[in-house]
Amino acid sequence: MKFTKMHGLGNSYVYVNMFNENLPEKQLSETAVRLADKNKGIGSDGMILIYPSQTAAVKMRVFNNDGSEAKNCGNGLRCVAKYSYEHGLVTTTSFTIETLGGNVEATVSVDHENCVQSVTVNMGQPRLLAKEIPMKNEHSEAMIVNEVIPVYHQDIRVTAVSMGNPHAVQFIDSIEKAPVKEIGPLIEKHDRFPEWVNVEWVEVVSPKEIHFRVWERGSGITQACGTGACAAVVAGVLNGHLEKESEVTVHLLGGDLQITWKDDGDVWMKGPAEYICSGDVCL
Numbered sequence: 083m084k085f086t087k088m089h090g091l092g093n094s095y096v097y098v099n100m101f102n103e104n105l106p107e108k109q110l111s112e113t114a115v116r117l118a119d120k121n122k123g124i125g126s127d128g129m130i131l132i133y134p135s136q137t138a139a140v141k142m143r144v145f146n147n148d149g150s151e152a153k154n155c156g157n158g159l160r161c162v163a164k165y166s167y168e169h170g171l172v173t174t175t176s177f178t179i180e181t182l183g184g185n186v187e188a189t190v191s192v193d194h195e196n197c198v199q200s201v202t203v204n205m206g207q208p209r210l211l212a213k214e215i216p217m218k219n220e221h222s223e224a225m226i227v228n229e230v231i232p233v234y235h236q237d238i239r240v241t242a243v244s245m246g247n248p249h250a251v252q253f254i255d256s257i258e259k260a261p262v263k264e265i266g267p268l269i270e271k272h273d274r275f276p277e278w279v280n281v282e283w284v285e286v287v288s289p290k291e292i293h294f295r296v297w298e299r300g301s302g303i304t305q306a307c308g309t310g311a312c313a314a315v316v317a318g319v320l321n322g323h324l325e326k327e328s329e330v331t332v333h334l335l336g337g338d339l340q341i342t343w344k345d346d347g348d349v350w351m352k353g354p355a356e357y358i359c360s361g362d363v364c365l
């Protein structure tokens with residue numbers, strides 16, 4: 083099977099062009115685990131499949147390195163946009179990508195050699211009601227902003243945001259002190275989150291700049307999380323640290339994203355997408 087490995091700020095996936103390949107549905111989860119394994123496979127944070135779509139130019143499906151399927155992936159969207167444009171799956175620089183979390187609009191920026199250097203994605207509206215995250219709550223129509231949840235012997239304050247996939251965002255004084263590997267897995271599988279959750283820590287530098295770390299649902303610590311960065315900016319506005327319409331620089335381990343939550347409700351993400359390698363893999 084032919085594959086292409088790409089990354090967005092170090093958040094790497096093995097991409098399979100399902101216009102040309104045919105992985106059986108029942109083998110997708112185990113294939114993701116196998117391809118993501120750094121010893122027995124190619125090594126990545128997961129697997130992303132690019133399909134034809136009935137409602138958009140292309141369709142993206144995302145599998146974490148534990149084989150679970152995610153409904154969205156911001157870094158993946160930018161790489162899918164780059165791949166689709168450079169491999170002729172689309173013929174325009176702006177096009178729609180279907181995800182299980184909803185359709186989004188991507189625009190690629192190309193250089194003089196028609197290579198994609200960066201991608202801007204309208205990620206759509208964040209979902210903020212407890213039932214939309216999903217998160218168990220006494221009032222399912224309530225928003226979860228800076229709410230205490232008991233984790234081990236600590237009271238952790240989280241703001242819950244869905245970008246098609248669920249995120250629990252915390253604010254911390256120093257990002258260097260974020261207990262990502264200690265607390266991340268405890269919140270990821272917390273019983274308040276019936277579909278589990280991506281876990282983020284944010285240090286606010288200014289109304290236009292934050293530091294960010296993530297423990298991803300189904301993948302653990304990654305270098306970057308695009309949907310998580312969007313969720314972090316939304317949570318920052320909800321908690322009064324950031325403002326709508328302001329382009330926020332999000333410093334992730336793997337590099338920076340520019341995120342804006344606009345007055346019309348849509349969240350915009352701009353950042354790089356890069357090839358690593360391509361080839362054939364034996365399954």
Ligand SMILES: N[C@H](CCC[C@H](N)C(=O)O)C(=O)O
Nearest residue numbers: 152155156157247307308309
């Ligand atoms: N790394 C991805 C997020 C994958 C989300 C996945 N971990 C889940 O929601 O289960 C991103 O750039 O948005």
